Amino acid sequence: MSRLSINGMKKGKTSNNLFSGGPQKLSGQKAAGGGLRSYNFTFGAVLTVIMLGLIVLGFFWVPYDTEAMQGSVKLNAPSLAHIFGTDQFGRDVFSRVLSGAGSTLVIAGGTILIGGGIGILTGAVTGYFGGWLDEGLMRINDVLAAFPSVLLALVIISIWGSGKYKVMLALGIAFIPSFARIVRGEFMRCREEDYVTSARLIGVSTPRILFVHILPNILPALLSSLTIGFNNAVIQEAGMSYLGIGVQPPDASLGRMLSESQTYLASGPWCAVFPGLFLVLLILGVGMLGEGILDRFGGGR
Amino acid sequence: MLKVENLSIHFEERGASQEVVRDVSFDIQDGEILGIVGESGSGKTMTALTIAGLLKNNAILDSGSIRLDGVNLLSLSEKEMRSIQGKDISMIFQEPMTALNPTMRIGKQVEEALILHTDLSKEERRKKVIKALEDVELTQPEKLCRKYPYELSGGMRQRVMIAAAIVCRPKLLIADEPTTALDVGTQESILKLLKKLNKKYNMGILFISHNLRVVNELCSRVLVMKDGRVLEEGQAVQIFEHPQTEYTKELIAAIPTRTKGSRFYELLKARASEEGFADSDVKAGEENA
Amino acid sequence: MKFVFRKLSGLIIALLIVSMLAFLAFEVIPGDPARSILGTEATEAKVQALREEMGLNRPLPQRYGLWLKDFAAGDMGMSYSYQVPVREMIGDKIPITITLTLMGFFFILLFSIPVSLLSVRYENRFVDQFFLILNQVTMSVPPFFVGIIFTVLFGLVFKLFTPGGYVSYTESLTGFLGYLILPSIAIALPKAAMTTKLFRSSLITEMRQDYVRTAMSRGNAPWRVLVHHALKNGILPVITFLGMAIADMIANSIVIEQVFGIPGLGRTLISSISKRDYPVVEAVIVLIAVVILVINVIVDLLYRKLDKRIEI
Numbered sequence: 001m002s003r004l005s006i007n008g009m010k011k012g013k014t015s016n017n018l019f020s021g022g023p024q025k026l027s028g029q030k031a032a033g034g035g036l037r038s039y040n041f042t043f044g045a046v047l048t049v050i051m052l053g054l055i056v057l058g059f060f061w062v063p064y065d066t067e068a069m070q071g072s073v074k075l076n077a078p079s080l081a082h083i084f085g086t087d088q089f090g091r092d093v094f095s096r097v098l099s100g101a102g103s104t105l106v107i108a109g110g111t112i113l114i115g116g117g118i119g120i121l122t123g124a125v126t127g128y129f130g131g132w133l134d135e136g137l138m139r140i141n142d143v144l145a146a147f148p149s150v151l152l153a154l155v156i157i158s159i160w161g162s163g164k165y166k167v168m169l170a171l172g173i174a175f176i177p178s179f180a181r182i183v184r185g186e187f188m189r190c191r192e193e194d195y196v197t198s199a200r201l202i203g204v205s206t207p208r209i210l211f212v213h214i215l216p217n218i219l220p221a222l223l224s225s226l227t228i229g230f231n232n233a234v235i236q237e238a239g240m241s242y243l244g245i246g247v248q249p250p251d252a253s254l255g256r257m258l259s260e261s262q263t264y265l266a267s268g269p270w271c272a273v274f275p276g277l278f279l280v281l282l283i284l285g286v287g288m289l290g291e292g293i294l295d296r297f298g299g300g301r
Numbered sequence: 302m303l304k305v306e307n308l309s310i311h312f313e314e315r316g317a318s319q320e321v322v323r324d325v326s327f328d329i330q331d332g333e334i335l336g337i338v339g340e341s342g343s344g345k346t347m348t349a350l351t352i353a354g355l356l357k358n359n360a361i362l363d364s365g366s367i368r369l370d371g372v373n374l375l376s377l378s379e380k381e382m383r384s385i386q387g388k389d390i391s392m393i394f395q396e397p398m399t400a401l402n403p404t405m406r407i408g409k410q411v412e413e414a415l416i417l418h419t420d421l422s423k424e425e426r427r428k429k430v431i432k433a434l435e436d437v438e439l440t441q442p443e444k445l446c447r448k449y450p451y452e453l454s455g456g457m458r459q460r461v462m463i464a465a466a467i468v469c470r471p472k473l474l475i476a477d478e479p480t481t482a483l484d485v486g487t488q489e490s491i492l493k494l495l496k497k498l499n500k501k502y503n504m505g506i507l508f509i510s511h512n513l514r515v516v517n518e519l520c521s522r523v524l525v526m527k528d529g530r531v532l533e534e535g536q537a538v539q540i541f542e543h544p545q546t547e548y549t550k551e552l553i554a555a556i557p558t559r560t561k562g563s564r565f566y567e568l569l570k571a572r573a574s575e576e577g578f579a580d581s582d583v584k585a586g587e588e589n590a
Numbered sequence: 591m592k593f594v595f596r597k598l599s600g601l602i603i604a605l606l607i608v609s610m611l612a613f614l615a616f617e618v619i620p621g622d623p624a625r626s627i628l629g630t631e632a633t634e635a636k637v638q639a640l641r642e643e644m645g646l647n648r649p650l651p652q653r654y655g656l657w658l659k660d661f662a663a664g665d666m667g668m669s670y671s672y673q674v675p676v677r678e679m680i681g682d683k684i685p686i687t688i689t690l691t692l693m694g695f696f697f698i699l700l701f702s703i704p705v706s707l708l709s710v711r712y713e714n715r716f717v718d719q720f721f722l723i724l725n726q727v728t729m730s731v732p733p734f735f736v737g738i739i740f741t742v743l744f745g746l747v748f749k750l751f752t753p754g755g756y757v758s759y760t761e762s763l764t765g766f767l768g769y770l771i772l773p774s775i776a777i778a779l780p781k782a783a784m785t786t787k788l789f790r791s792s793l794i795t796e797m798r799q800d801y802v803r804t805a806m807s808r809g810n811a812p813w814r815v816l817v818h819h820a821l822k823n824g825i826l827p828v829i830t831f832l833g834m835a836i837a838d839m840i841a842n843s844i845v846i847e848q849v850f851g852i853p854g855l856g857r858t859l860i861s862s863i864s865k866r867d868y869p870v871v872e873a874v875i876v877l878i879a880v881v882i883l884v885i886n887v888i889v890d891l892l893y894r895k896l897d898k899r900i901e902i
Contacts, residue, residue, distance in 0.1 A: 143604045144611075146834075146886055148841035151875060155612070158863040158871045159619050235732045239845045242734055243860050258738060262849075265738070265753075266746050273742075276735040284730035353807055380811075387808030399800040404822045404896065413818075414808045465808070 041292025047285030051278075055105045058098030066091065066099045066252055075268040085270040087261065093271055097278050099252040104282075107168045107247070108233035112226050114172025119179025120222070124210050126180070127187030138184065144177040150236045152177075154245075162245045171233050182225050186218040220297040227290030231283045238279055254279055302505055303329040303352070303473055308365030310347060310356070321347045321360070323529040329473065332503035334496075336520030336537065338513050338552065344529035345509050349475045352507070353392045354382045369472070387414040391466035395478040397458035401450040408446025411465040418469050433464040436501075437494060456487035460494070467498060473505045474498075480515060492519050514556045517541050525549050593894060601887045608879045609661070613654050616872045622646075623868070626670050661876065667869035671862075676873045679858060684877070685759065686854035687843050689767070693774035694781070694839045698832070701782040706789040707816055710797060721786070728783035733842045736776040737849035744772060754851040773850045777842045781835040788831055793824040826897050833889030837882040 064082075070090035078085040084093035126134040144152065152174035153167075160166050187210075190196055199213050215222075240246030241255025249256075254275040261271035310322040322344045329335045337345040350356050352367055354374065367374045369389060374382065391414070394400040402410060408430055415426045434442035437460040450458055459479060466474055476495065480488040496519060499506050510516050516523055516537070523540045525533040525548070532546050544550045624640040625632070641647055645656055660667070666676035705725075709718040731739075745753040751772060757765035796802065797820050805815045844856030855874055862870035 139603070140607055140611075143607045143883070146604075146837065146882060147879065148838045148882075150841045150844075151878060154844075154859070154863060155615055155871070155875055158866070158868070159615065231730075238732055239734055239842075243845060243848055245860060245863055258735065259848075262738065262741070265742050269742055269746075272738050276732075276738060279732060279735065280727070280730050283732070284727060287730055288726065355803060355806055383809040383811060385809070386806070387810075392804075392807040394800060394804060396800055400804045402801040402805065402819050402823070404826075405819070413805070413810070417809050417814075462804070465804075 040288045044288030044292045051282045055101045062095035064092035064095045084274040087271045100254040107237045110168040111171040111233035112229045115175025119176045123180040123183025127184035145181045149174040164251045190214045224290040224294045302331045304368040309363035329505045334506040334520045336508045336516035336523045339526035343526040388418040388469045390473045391471040392475040393462045414469045433468040437464045475507045477509045666873035671865045671867045683855045694778040697778035698782045702785040710793040725783040733777045734845040740772045773846045777839045792827045796820040796824040
């Protein structure tokens with residue numbers, strides 16, 4: 001009863017035929033239905049599967065050798081032979097996008113495995129047990145989590161140097177604090193709930209409580225934050241590679257393609273547009289999937 | 302002053318429709334206090350919200366009219382209705398804790414209706430705000446104006462709500478369960494205040510409650526509603542002493558404090574003798590909490 | 591007052607933690623700083639003398655204390671590769687990055703507030719649905735790609751600016767600010783989309799509150815309720831996010847400076863990382879860290895000031 005439309009009650013149009021007998025709507029609009037939200041999951045899942053499918057395909061097969069330079073087709077616009085066009089050396093942009101996206105997937109996947117894995121473990125344990133160790137660790141963790149993870153990754157890279165796996169490791173470590181923070185909060189919330197208390201009372205072992213009883217309950221929130229982490233890793237890897245401190249040749253990289261293409265923006269904009277578009281679609285798909293998971297399985301949280 | 306005729310409303314939610322108000326008619330004279338009693342879902346709040354022009358957007362008007370001094374409110378445009386809301390018809394709500402804007406100073410909230418409906422200068426508005434706060438018996442109004450709702454008790458907040466509602470001297474004040482969320486002592490003082498304001502400004506009050514005792518204490522006339530329909534209508538004492546329907550009898554039986562010696566019992570006795578009923582007519586019912 | 595004091599002491603502890611972590615991080619780097627400065631041809635005696643002079647032979651806690659004292663006094667050491675004080679190298683770059691970030695923040699507000707209000711006013715109607723989709727897409731575009739698109743669009747197609755034609759603020763302030771408009775929009779756009787999303791749902795929650803009904807009962811028009819009542823309450827949950835958005839924009843400015851050829855802190859940082867010029871890297875990172883921590887405290891204090899319900 002306390003809920004109200006911001007339109008209040010609309011009467012203007014209904015007034016003239018008030019007594020005509022038929023029911024009249026006092027307002028022009030229907031109550032909020034499923035709207036866009038319900039499409040998040042489906043659309044996100046489909047787009048994610050398509051993009052990941054293309055990337056996995058790229059691991060086994062690409063139309064052209066990614067390094068093969070063909071002088072005859074320098075900076076050719078997209079055509080049937082080269083659907084994304086060719087770059088300044090006559091290399092096929094589509095093949096290069098696929099193999100670059102392969103590096104992206106390896107790095108982003110590895111990042112959430114490392115960051116997510118260690119973050120979940122520390123977050124679960126500190127959140128469930130609490131105590132002074134938790135206090136102390138989280139004090140440091142909070143300070144670290146306040147930073148954009150890319151800065152932490154940059155510190156690590158400046159010490160270790162760049163390269164595909166170093167970037168993955170650096171990002172993975174840089175992501176630990178934020179994951180730990182999220183998971184800790186969820187575990188702290190669940191710690192006091194009835195099903196946990198009763199599991200403890202009947203003598204279920206602690207690791208079992210943590211990972212069999214609590215973990216499934218926080219899975220939607222966790223999966224959603226993993227998708228956000230994945231997207232951040234994709235953006236940051238691309239950014240670092242763009243700056244030349246990420247993935248190094250001969251490994252292909254979307255970020256480096258973008259930076260190389262910048263010199264030829266006027267004569268070959270497709271060299272920049274397609275790698276960028278591929279990134280956008282991947283991020284869009286995974287992002288909507290993450291939101292869809294929350295919408296659908298989040299239980300109103 | 303206010304005349305509601307054959308009001309029927311239903312809700313539509315995802316195809317399903319539900320009747321909430323069915324063929325409700327009543328009127329309120331200048332300066333009269335009319336009570337509507339009923340359980341939750343009886344349509345009493347819906348009726349009130351319709352008069353105040355605050356229905357949800359999935360509410361559909363089937364038939365009826367609501368006339369304020371002859372003008373059918375249901376035929377007004379949104380804009381025209383807004384010029385009446387807060388000026389001629391004001392409303393106060395059940396939860397004084399949430400019904401005030403938490404981040405707006407008290408003075409500003411009381412002043413708002415004046416900004417919307419008058420051309421008064423800042424200084425004139427300030428005077429009216431102070432006057433309204435004094436009307437609702439709040440002390441140190443100047444100081445109060447600068448406070449935020451969280452600094453006030455529930456009773457004080459409800460008084461602020463009332464001050465904000467009467468600042469434009471409306472013809473009709475709709476009070477939707479204004480005392481339900483308050484403790485008993487505060488309830489009494491708010492009821493007294495409403496009565497006082499009613500007398501002082503000859504302001505009509507539509508008082509809505511599920512509590513027949515409270516309604517009886519304040520209202521001269523009572524409407525009993527159930528499932529969107531009016532079951533009974535009459536003078537408060539009449540309905541209380543000679544309920545016509547089983548439902549009303551149940552409502553009366555459900556009043557918890559009808560034990561001998563209680564304040565309510567005394568009040569009832571006093572009123573009964575005042576209105577010419579025999580003492581014996583006031584039966585002591587069982588506790589029915 | 592107690593709250594402010596507690597926040598400030600928290601800030602000092604956080605600063606100590608950060609400085610310690612930063613110091614330790616650059617301590618574990620393999621290699622000898624003295625050797626890095628003097629190069630491989632220098633004699634061992636010379637290197638030892640420099641080590642002594644730099645205080646590298648002292649115990650770790652003492653070295654940290656000295657480093658912290660110097661840093662607080664503005665002495666951030668010498669650049670390995672340029673042999674000039676770090677302070678001189680980065681001093682004139684700080685205003686550039688700060689301006690870029692502040693402009694980005696301005697654009698976040700400029701885009702997200704009107705769009706959120708419009709979306710909530712016409713909830714579930716065409717404008718709302720349109721902006722929901724636009725937001726989802728905008729959120730998915732990495733800032734540096736926005737920068738590249740801008741370069742193509744506004745630089746090459748519409749010729750509204752010269753890519754790479756950065757104007758220093760010492761030359762012309764308006765030219766400088768003008769050149770920073772597109773880069774700051776580029777870092778602001780994804781954050782503006784996220785802000786809008788958050789702000790929209792926060793405003794929708796507020797518009798369902800009892801006090802909004804009260805305001806409507808006074809004869810407030812929907813727009814007036816939105817602006818005068820819901821806006822202030824609805825922005826509270828967004829404030830914390832805005833604080834994080836500023837931190838992220840500082841990080842994103844590193845890449846955007848490269849896209850638009852702006853000689854700010856980010857460019858210095860990247861070239862120093864490539865050259866392994868650790869004192870510079872350390873100084874820039876610690877500076878950014880200090881700024882972010884201070885912003886966090888400001889956000890907390892602002893939140894406290896705005897939310898009258900919080901009693902601490």
